[in-house]
Amino acid sequence: MARSLILIVVIVLVLGGLFFLLRPDTPAGAPRDRTFDVSIEDGEMSPAEISVSEGDSVTLRIATNEPIAFHIHGYDVEREIEPGQRAKLQLEADLTGRFEIEDHESETELGVLQVRPQG
């Protein structure tokens, strides 16, 4: 019985210690303002992946060479954008995960918004 108890304590200590050893120091958790210039040409978005952290205030400045309906899945924001204009789209990154960005005019996938969790 005592042997089992010692074993359990040792394992909890080893795994607990390993967890704190491996877990990276979390970067300063303060939300940041992030601005991205996004250009879409013939259904190709660059950058193809927009990566932010949870809580960030994200501003996308979007230019396109054809009319699109810019839609971010999950956040359910949609903006119709004409060529020649630079549309501004703002959102608070409060949902974590990987969200597809689509053009609802042509029903094609443009890219991805990835919101990484804090900590």
Added chain:
Amino acid sequence: MNAQARRVAAAAVAFSLILADARPALAHGFGPTYDIPIPLWLYLYGAAAAVVLAFVPLALFSRKERDADAAYRYPRFDLFRVPLFRALLTSRLLTGGLRLLSVALFFVVVIAGLIGLQSGFNIAPTFVWVTWWVGLSFFTAFVGNLWPLVNPWTVIFDWVEGVVRRLSLRDGLELGQPYPETLGIWPAVGLYLVFVWTENVFSGSYVPRNIALFALAYTLMTLYGMAFFGKETWLRHGEAFSVYFGLLGKFAPTEVRVKDPSVCLGCDGCDDNAAGRCVNCYACFSHAAPEERELNLRPPAVGLALSEKVPPGGAAFVIVVLAGVTFDGLLETPLWLEIVRLTPVTQTLGVILLPLLFSGLYLGFVELSRMLGGGGEGGFGRFAAAYAFSLVPIAIAYQMAHYYTYLLIQGQMIFSLVSDPLGWGWNLFGTANFEPYYGIVGAGFVWYSQVGLIVAGHVIAVYLAHSISLRLLRDPGRAFRSQLPLLVLMVLYTITSLWILAQPIVK
């Protein structure tokens, strides 16, 4: 809700379906995932935890001698002893209602598939792939096996048989052809492989009409099988989903049990017809008198350690299930995409080769284990059959880790679809405009829970393999030695599962 929001919601649904349709490379029946791959450090941590924790069951439980009945001695509580539960769970209203609902849903899916909107709002893909396939799998593993009750094919069969009897056309539908015993459950293995192929390779698996046609073809085959060989015989050997849910049901924290051994005479589904050993045999349960039935709560996973008869193909079925869930994740990894260059042919080869690879590994490590344990009565075949069930928790844990967010988010679609199953703009229950809520679980929680689930499944698997070895070898020392190769095998499977979850998502 304003018109704009409705349009966006409808378009989001349509889009996820179109995506599934437009990308043959990612052909499997599921829509987009919202999960971020687990970070490298957490993957390494999970792998390390799997290795360290693998020794815990061995260290804690290695001294106990086991006799043949040991696996059957676990705490259990008969829910039927509580009058309220007994009245509720055995009421015709509940059981009959569930069966009626199941058949109704089956016909709704088939009708929606045949005449409903083909691209966009249609209940068939979401119900079949999310609610039924993922949802009922989880329910079976974590609550209990309802499939023998609600299986629409048995309900239809029973109904038709009832009508035939009433009209005194024939004495039942069964032709009673003898089933070749050596075939075992190989028909179910084959059909399950076809299902895995449909899910992962067939590019039209999300198209409502295909779902309806597949369902109808499978219905004909199942009804014919039940009539030709007998209902119970076909359900146990050839109906792939009965075998699959039966396997998950062995993991479940509930069981059905028959007290009177005479009920089990001539049943090849139970152990050896000894008293109190008829566990999770639904055929006996349905024949038994009400006072002979038990519906027990029990510790999870103990059903997998029982010394039940394993029919020919039993181990193969477990391997195919494990390889099937792994294949689903593997398809999306950069490694697979780069090496295999996705074409329907290479993917189909993958569906066949991966179970073969898994079987080869499994059989090799079992043979090593048998040699280290000093052999044992019954030979290699007995060992290979007996250890297979210990892999089930690994498969369940991986499937859960892989799909639970999917069920939580895509699964919400069913609320709007029940109001408009055909996509014809109906609003039967007033829920047609229901929008899924995406924030149920954060990505950080998803990471930890995925790793936690996989490591937990692994520890249960190691525990089961160890108790199976104590049963087979009857000697703690030999059982301990025999487990070392199996530990390596389990760690391999588990690290593969973690590795897949850590892979970047590729398009």
